[in-house]
Amino acid sequence: MSDDNSYDAIVIGAGISGLLSALVLSKKGKRVLIVDKESFIGGMCRSYDVEGYMVDTGPHVITRLDSGPLKELMDKYFDVVPSFVPHGTYHVRINESVKPFPWSVRDWMLFDLLPLEDRSLMMKTAFDIVYMLSVGKDLSRVSIADVVPRNLSRVTTSFLDYLSHFMLGTSVNDAPISRFVDRKEYNRDKLNENNSLNIPYVGRLYNLLIGGKPSDQMYPKGGIQKIVDSIKISLPKNAHINLNENLISIDVESSQKKGQAVQKVCGIKTDKNEYKCDTVIYSGFPNELPEIIKHDLPVEYVQNMRNIEQVKSLTVWLGLEKEVFTEQGSEMWVSPDPSGLHTWVVPTSNFDPYLAPKGSQLVGFAFIVPENIPQRELRDRALDTIFTTMPELENCVDMIHHQELVPEKACWSINSGFSDVVTPVKNLYCVGSSTVKRSMGLTRSAYSVLRMMNQMAIDRNGI
Numbered sequence: 429m430s431d432d433n434s435y436d437a438i439v440i441g442a443g444i445s446g447l448l449s450a451l452v453l454s455k456k457g458k459r460v461l462i463v464d465k466e467s468f469i470g471g472m473c474r475s476y477d478v479e480g481y482m483v484d485t486g487p488h489v490i491t492r493l494d495s496g497p498l499k500e501l502m503d504k505y506f507d508v509v510p511s512f513v514p515h516g517t518y519h520v521r522i523n524e525s526v527k528p529f530p531w532s533v534r535d536w537m538l539f540d541l542l543p544l545e546d547r548s549l550m551m552k553t554a555f556d557i558v559y560m561l562s563v564g565k566d567l568s569r570v571s572i573a574d575v576v577p578r579n580l581s582r583v584t585t586s587f588l589d590y591l592s593h594f595m596l597g598t599s600v601n602d603a604p605i606s607r608f609v610d611r612k613e614y615n616r617d618k619l620n621e622n623n624s625l626n627i628p629y630v631g632r633l634y635n636l637l638i639g640g641k642p643s644d645q646m647y648p649k650g651g652i653q654k655i656v657d658s659i660k661i662s663l664p665k666n667a668h669i670n671l672n673e674n675l676i677s678i679d680v681e682s683s684q685k686k687g688q689a690v691q692k693v694c695g696i697k698t699d700k701n702e703y704k705c706d707t708v709i710y711s712g713f714p715n716e717l718p719e720i721i722k723h724d725l726p727v728e729y730v731q732n733m734r735n736i737e738q739v740k741s742l743t744v745w746l747g748l749e750k751e752v753f754t755e756q757g758s759e760m761w762v763s764p765d766p767s768g769l770h771t772w773v774v775p776t777s778n779f780d781p782y783l784a785p786k787g788s789q790l791v792g793f794a795f796i797v798p799e800n801i802p803q804r805e806l807r808d809r810a811l812d813t814i815f816t817t818m819p820e821l822e823n824c825v826d827m828i829h830h831q832e833l834v835p836e837k838a839c840w841s842i843n844s845g846f847s848d849v850v851t852p853v854k855n856l857y858c859v860g861s862s863t864v865k866r867s868m869g870l871t872r873s874a875y876s877v878l879r880m881m882n883q884m885a886i887d888r889n890g891i
């Protein structure tokens with residue numbers, strides 16, 4: 429296509445998923461337009477200044493940076509790669525006690541923040557899961573609540589609730605076990621998927637029981653925005669970004685192929701313009717797609733999109749006048765009291781001191797938001813949780829900043845809907861955290877872009 433409003437591919441959204449998609453396609457020679465309704469790039473992957481502190485859109489730690497999908501995309505397509513700092517240790521805080529997260533059987537048996545009886549029962553559960561894996565049981569429909577013993581103490585139930593909300597965005601009743609036995613190696617996974625015997629389970633068993641501390645989790649120096657900045661710098665001239673432009677519709681044309689009706693993407697309309705294109709990559713909320721696609725869609729597809737659920741998160745950023753958190757890493761504050769809030773605490777200026785004024789510390793507190801709680805009450809409860817847990821913080825607060833955000837575009841839950849890279853419309857693909865059930869956040873977004881490329885190759889769509 430050649431005239432000004434015609435592109436090979438149009439990407440909706442300039443967050444990490446959209447930008448990665450645009451980078452790959454434009455580096456393969458496609459003429460690409462990226463459209464975002466906001467006045468900035470990055471979406472949920474952004475950093476900005478608040479009173480001299482560089483806050484991110486929620487605290488971020490990037491996973492699988494040794495051999496995962498983002499690493500693969502960075503190696504192949506980035507001209508400039510951010511500098512990453514190791515995350516360090518995950519600590520668990522329950523009441524007044526703090527311990528490193530138990531990554532192995534040995535650590536788990538010594539993890540005395542939870543009662544010994546519960547830990548023994550949970551070990552038995554872990555072996556039951558390994559058995560289920562070995563006989564090929566589909567764990568995507570088995571929830572944590574289905575397998576854990578009913579008589580666990582309140583504190584252990586809260587610990588499981590924490591993990592399931594932070595890793596999947598849902599409760600233990602809806603959290604599939606398959607999430608917790610996902611293997612970390614990306615390339616070896618691909619190989620294993622082609623093997624028919626139970627070789628993958630050997631790997632999974634190893635990860636589940638021996639695991640070890642994750643050494644592949646990092647933070648980008650300068651803030652999370654550095655990743656999208658690197659993509660922007662790497663975009664070739666045949667990729668254009670239009671900001672402040674809201675997608676109104678994705679246009680579809682029908683034709684007959686070998687007696688079959690085929691619906692294919694032919695362009696988009698925004699609040700500013702109309703464009704023609706061969707391919708659309710959509711990285712917005714998938715549940716909005718049925719309204720955006722101006723064409724009849726299969727009923728099951730629309731129903732699935734409507735069943736997608738999202739969680740909201742609240743992040744409170746505190747600028748502290750002195751360094752209170754001294755360890756490199758983050759803390760998981762598990763609240764055994766139902767009126768408290770589960771919190772993930774990340775002192776980002778420990779990764780990069782330049783994120784805070786000299787001598788100060790920047791700490792992000794990410795909260796899981798209980799349903800139907802008014803914003804004002806939530807903010808009060810969040811601050812109350814912080815200052816009750818660590819009263820020493822209250823006297824050294826220099827800056828407070830709140831963010832209400834949606835971390836993932838779909839909960840990974842047994843009973844809710846989930847999107848896919850493939851759509852019922854030819855040459856319309858979805859990318860982002862709602863399209864692939866692997867890992868989380870940026871890693872999940874990168875998986876989705878690799879899947880999209882793979883699908884385009886299958887569709888012989890010029891890749």
Ligand SMILES: Cc1cc2nc3c(=O)[nH]c(=O)nc-3n(C[C@H](O)[C@H](O)[C@H](O)COP(=O)(O)OP(=O)(O)OC[C@H]3O[C@@H](n4cnc5c(N)ncnc54)[C@H](O)[C@@H]3O)c2cc1C
Pocket residue numbers: 440441442443444445446463464465466469470471472473485486487488489490491673674675676711712713741742743794833834835836859860861868869870871873
């Ligand atoms: C509190 C918090 C903590 C997090 N922690 C981590 C972490 O530790 N590790 C990790 O890997 N991930 C983490 N994440 C998740 C991660 O930030 C997101 O999964 C990822 O950034 C999503 O990228 P995306 O491109 O798929 O979506 P988005 O960033 O949401 O981008 C979508 C873009 O599409 C645009 N758009 C939508 N609709 C339209 C329209 N109609 N027209 C034009 N443009 C449109 C939006 O403006 C947006 O820019 C966290 C997120 C939050 C909020």
